[in-house]
Amino acid sequence: MLGLPSQVNVCLFDLDGVLTQTALVHNAAWKQTFDSFLESWSARHGVPFVPFDSGADYHQYVDGRQRADGVRTFLASRGITLPEGTPDDTGDQETVNGVGNRKNVLVLQKIKEGAVQVYPGSVEYLKAAKAAGLRRAVVSASANCKDVLEAAGIADLLEVRVDGLVAREQGLPGKPAPDTFLYAAKLLGVEPEHCAVYEDALAGVAAGRAGGFGIVIGVDRVGQAEALRTNGADVVVTDLAELLTDN
């Protein structure tokens, strides 16, 4: 049913890029933030300015990861290490938290301007899962998950939320570590083999594979089906609506 093996009765959905079209919002905010950072860095350190690549750099180093992990992982790929700073650093501070907060100002502005759109096939799938009696959680790296779910009007279709804020409170490492998905399974009182993971990010499908879940469904929004499979997806679809035909 719904593209799931018979032992699976719990759905663990990623948010950005799976339920809502906000991976695009994050990607654009990261590009703006990193390009201005790199431009200034290259002028001061006498190294060539190589802009952030919204394709390769985003998917390899940032997508699916907690905010600070994204900053650290991408900058490490350019040989740059910044001090961590503190969560209340302002956007002009040259720290991991400062750069992350600069990007978050842009994301919050976009959410406020109404940039949150759902994927209609995912809403249909959520409703079908609910009707079929499957348990449903959202497992997102984003600290803005609650606001995005509310802006999208889908908060009431999900029973459990494990997001960037919960991960921080509980001390859970983010994707590609499986811990946030495992925590959601625990909150729903089930073993990983009874859960399906739905992910569009390479770090996300890797987390699904690492956690030993019943099935990892890769959602390919950008033409990276092969990379999703290599990193951990058992099945790849371009939209969750494709799974609705399996009754």
Ligand SMILES: O=P(O)(O)OC[C@H]1O[C@@H](O)[C@H](O)[C@@H](O)[C@@H]1O
């Ligand atoms: O900065 P936030 O809202 O906490 O989000 C963290 C990350 O959340 C993930 O869901 C996105 O794929 C990333 O692009 C984003 O950076």
